[in-house]
Amino acid sequence: xxxxxxxxxxxxxxxxxxxxxxxxxxxxxxxxxxxxxxxxxxxxxxxxxxxxxxxxxxxxxxxxx
Numbered sequence: 537x538x539x540x541x542x543x544x545x546x547x548x549x550x551x552x553x554x555x556x557x558x559x560x561x562x563x564x565x566x567x568x569x570x571x572x573x574x575x576x577x578x579x580x581x582x583x584x585x586x587x588x589x590x591x592x593x594x595x596x597x598x599x600x601x
Contacts, residue, residue, distance in 0.1 A: 550595060557588045
């Protein structure tokens with residue numbers, strides 16, 4: 537997406553997008569209650585979202601230094 541940008545810019549953008557994952561808690565919960573996704577898919581969404589939220593500060597620190 538950003539072929540000519542520096543590595544620094546790519547890290548900043550990636551770390552910023554990681555924060556968007558909080559909204560997937562809401563979407564996953566609604567989809568599960570509506571029966572659109574299975575329990576397994578819902579748990580996968582929760583796991584991946586939680587992991588990305590935990591890694592976001594580490595990515596920010598790595599991007600800044």
